[in-house]
Amino acid sequence: KQEVTQIPAALSVPEGENLVLNCSFTDSAIYNLQWFRQDPGKGLTSLLLIQSSQREQTSGRLNASLDKSSGRSTLYIAASQPGDSATYLCAVKGYSSASKIIFGSGTRLSIRP
């Protein structure tokens, strides 16, 4: 059974710092991994999707890496801004067409001005 863990549950850093969010999963047989952003009380916004054959994806100040063998993914945020404050969730999907998307509990990020 796939389990997805995100540590830490909360993180507070000063503006301008580079930071890394972590995601680990127990079953390395994944089809893809996706990082989402969620603002308080809102829906999810997809940030980056990494296919199982890829090692990383980049979008602006965001870079996501995937290491299937170790069951880990990281989301790197460069030059953090107060507007980056949100909860960041990772989700994995297995290969089977019947595989469900499994989410982690998220990391709540706060960027201090």
Added chain:
Amino acid sequence: DAGVTQSPTHLIKTRGQQVTLRCSPKSGHDTVSWYQQALGQGPQFIFQYYEEEERQRGNFPDRFSGHQFPNYSSELNVNALLLGDSALYLCASSLGQVQETQYFGPGTRLLVL
């Protein structure tokens, strides 16, 4: 191009009542998935509808049921509401069952008293 829309935005019910939540997928999408997100947790998969049939189901009791209409919109019904059903209910749409990229709606906040 309208994204995923959900109604209502907020809902208050009492224990034992029944509730219906609605979702309209992003234009061009034919698959709708429903998730329950408790406070401080990641979304949990309830079920997926494709071609007007339930295709996948998570670990939720039969009190949770759904429907997909010919225009691809979907409803989530919950009977005999329990206090523990209080959560944010998210709808996500995608093209096809593979769920390459899911687009999420803003959610419906359900409070059961």
